[in-house]
Amino acid sequence: MYGEFAQVYDRLMDDVDYDAWAAHYARLMGLCARPVRRVAECACGTGSLTVRLARMGYEMTGLDLSQAMLERAAEKARHAGVRVTLARQDMRGLTLGRRVDAVLCTCDGVNYLTGEGDAAAFFRAAYAALRPGGGLFFDVSTAHKLRDVLGNAFFGEERADVCYLWQNRYDAAACTVEMDVTFFVREADGRYRRFRELHRQRAYETDELEAALRAAGFCGVRMYGGQTLQAPSAQDERIHFAAFRPQQTEEESV
Numbered sequence: 001m002y003g004e005f006a007q008v009y010d011r012l013m014d015d016v017d018y019d020a021w022a023a024h025y026a027r028l029m030g031l032c033a034r035p036v037r038r039v040a041e042c043a044c045g046t047g048s049l050t051v052r053l054a055r056m057g058y059e060m061t062g063l064d065l066s067q068a069m070l071e072r073a074a075e076k077a078r079h080a081g082v083r084v085t086l087a088r089q090d091m092r093g094l095t096l097g098r099r100v101d102a103v104l105c106t107c108d109g110v111n112y113l114t115g116e117g118d119a120a121a122f123f124r125a126a127y128a129a130l131r132p133g134g135g136l137f138f139d140v141s142t143a144h145k146l147r148d149v150l151g152n153a154f155f156g157e158e159r160a161d162v163c164y165l166w167q168n169r170y171d172a173a174a175c176t177v178e179m180d181v182t183f184f185v186r187e188a189d190g191r192y193r194r195f196r197e198l199h200r201q202r203a204y205e206t207d208e209l210e211a212a213l214r215a216a217g218f219c220g221v222r223m224y225g226g227q228t229l230q231a232p233s234a235q236d237e238r239i240h241f242a243a244f245r246p247q248q249t250e251e252e253s254v
Contacts, residue, residue, distance in 0.1 A: 005197050008071045008162050009069070010046055017211075020227060021106065022056065025053065025106070026053070026058075028240065028242050030079065031242055032133060034099040034134060035060070035120070036135075037058065037103075037166070038100040038101050039059065040096055040129060041105070042064075042109055043064055043091060043105055043108075044062070046069050047070075054077070060085070061085040062101070063091060064085045064088065064146075067088055070086050070087075080084075090127060094125035094126060094154065099129055100134065101129060101133075101134045102134055103129055103130060103134075103136045105122070105139075107139065109138065110204070112201055114201065123215075133245065135245070136245075139238055142210070142232075145237035146170070147175075149237060150179075152168055160184070163183075164182065164184070165182045166182075167181075176201065176202050177201055178198065179198070180198055181197050182194065183197070206223055206239065210223075213241070219243070221241065223243075224239065225240075226239075
């Protein structure tokens with residue numbers, strides 16, 4: 001996943017309001033019991049959010065499994081003139097040189113944790129990476145969205161330089177949706193290059209995620225619908241989570 005797709009990802013995501021996303025995550029991080037300065041963003045992709053948060057003054061570390069996406073993120077950071085640390089890493093085994101004030105996982109990163117116990121492993125790793133009083137903040141596409149909106153649907157889009165055909169298959173027993181996407185990208189000589197990627201996401205229920213967060217040690221778990229600070233509704237397609245590592249002794253917080 002996110003191999004050749006990295007070359008056209010930003011073009012196809014040009015309708016996403018990353019400024020609003022960055023502002024919302026900054027608002028969520030403001031809920032922490034400690035001032036947030038150092039932030040690790042898991043599944044950072046091409047760094048659109050990472051760079052914006054760095055511009056806002058956060059000391060950002062971006063982590064992703066896709067080397068191609070990280071290369072795009074590095075280019076974006078250089079172009080923006082911001083300093084961002086980037087590393088290829090599996091967030092289920094998140095390991096940082098020093099603990100941070102906040103861990104983020106944005107734009108469906110947790111949905112990509114499809115194996116049994118994967119989300120729990122990430123939550124435990126994030127808890128260990130946080131300083132006391134810090135917080136974990138992430139968003140998921142809801143079970144309603146993956147099951148009822150994406151489900152077994154077909155999507156397609158044609159642009160001047162790229163088009164895609166996107167077929168979904170929903171597995172009710174596994175609570176997963178497999179996304180089979182074929183891309184056609186126009187090259188400099190006018191010919192089109194074709195490639196295909198298979199993506200798989202899991203539809204998590206909110207109580208399942210809350211239980212895993214609490215089992216990892218987090219407290220004060222909160223859920224918000226969309227980019228609001230309101231409780232989610234049954235029809236929301238995206239939910240943001242906030243969970244906090246408890247405050248401890250002064251010695252442990254250093």
